[in-house]
Amino acid sequence: IEYNAAASSILDESELGVFHNSWISDASMDTVSYAYRHNDFGFGAQVKCFYVEFIERDFFEDVAKDYYSETTATMNFSYNFFSGYDFKGIAIGLNLKGAYRDMPDYTDNDTGKLIDNSGLMQSAFAFMADFGILMRFNLWKYYSSREPNFRIGISANNFGCAFTNLGSTGIQLDDPLPSRFAFGLSYKPVMPLVISFEFQQPINLFNPSLSEKWALGSGFLVQCTDFFALEGGFLLRGASPRFTMGAEFIINSYYINVNYTFDATSSAAPVN
Numbered sequence: 522i523e524y525n526a527a528a529s530s531i532l533d534e535s536e537l538g539v540f541h542n543s544w545i546s547d548a549s550m551d552t553v554s555y556a557y558r559h560n561d562f563g564f565g566a567q568v569k570c571f572y573v574e575f576i577e578r579d580f581f582e583d584v585a586k587d588y589y590s591e592t593t594a595t596m597n598f599s600y601n602f603f604s605g606y607d608f609k610g611i612a613i614g615l616n617l618k619g620a621y622r623d624m625p626d627y628t629d630n631d632t633g634k635l636i637d638n639s640g641l642m643q644s645a646f647a648f649m650a651d652f653g654i655l656m657r658f659n660l661w662k663y664y665s666s667r668e669p670n671f672r673i674g675i676s677a678n679n680f681g682c683a684f685t686n687l688g689s690t691g692i693q694l695d696d697p698l699p700s701r702f703a704f705g706l707s708y709k710p711v712m713p714l715v716i717s718f719e720f721q722q723p724i725n726l727f728n729p730s731l732s733e734k735w736a737l738g739s740g741f742l743v744q745c746t747d748f749f750a751l752e753g754g755f756l757l758r759g760a761s762p763r764f765t766m767g768a769e770f771i772i773n774s775y776y777i778n779v780n781y782t783f784d785a786t787s788s789a790a791p792v793n
Contacts, residue, residue: 555567651676697727736756
């Protein structure tokens with residue numbers, strides 16, 4: 522659902538995910554996601570909410586306390602066309618998404634009292650769509666398996682617009698959404714090895730000349746044994762890279778993933 526809207530039509534099993542991410546400054550994000558496939562048709566749904574406490578202070582005390590939040594709801598539909606033995610089909614998918622940014626009310630500087638609907642004037646809602654294509658087939662395959670060894674994916678994410686609610690004065694267009702195009706492929710030449718590459722191009726729909734620079738990523742997985750695999754990744758966004766190295770292993774049917782990331786993409790200094 523997050524990366525390619527076509528993927529729900531090729532699931533091996535139904536999937537339900539519940540996530541809670543706790544970040545710095547008491548910021549949190551909760552996600553509930555579900556995807557299901559029936560024959561060649563797939564669908565899914567997801568609700569994601571980011572929230573952080575909002576506290577307004579004067580010189581002496583807290584004068585307003587609430588939460589700033591961003592909530593996104595997604596419906597996913599996909600279908601896999603022309604599926605066969607060597608060529609597993611062309612999966613095409615669509616996400617329809619709605620989002621709401623909730624700003625809390627704030628106080629008047631002179632009276633110190635909350636201004637009714639002051640947060641509503643800065644709140645916003647957005648409507649957007651994702652499109653995805655996935656192709657799976659056998660190419661230069663040097664092992665026996667029913668699983669295809671070559672995959673190609675194309676996606677377009679967050680194409681739409683957002684509006685700020687100005688109360689009685691009407692609505693206006695908000696900042697551009699984080700729209701992007703992405704192209705990726707993965708190749709499994711032999712049973713233990715998987716390698717992947719991805720290219721991303723963010724796009725500013727209001728003014729394409731202000732779009733961010735492209736990003737390039739790659740990854741690998743080496744299945745050393747049935748219960749142990751090495752994996753790593755590389756991301757270049759701008760001038761600073763990000764490296765990840767780790768392992769995944771199975772103990773009594775539990776999957777355990779341990780990795781280390783050196784991330785310089787969001788910092789002027791090489792900080793771990």
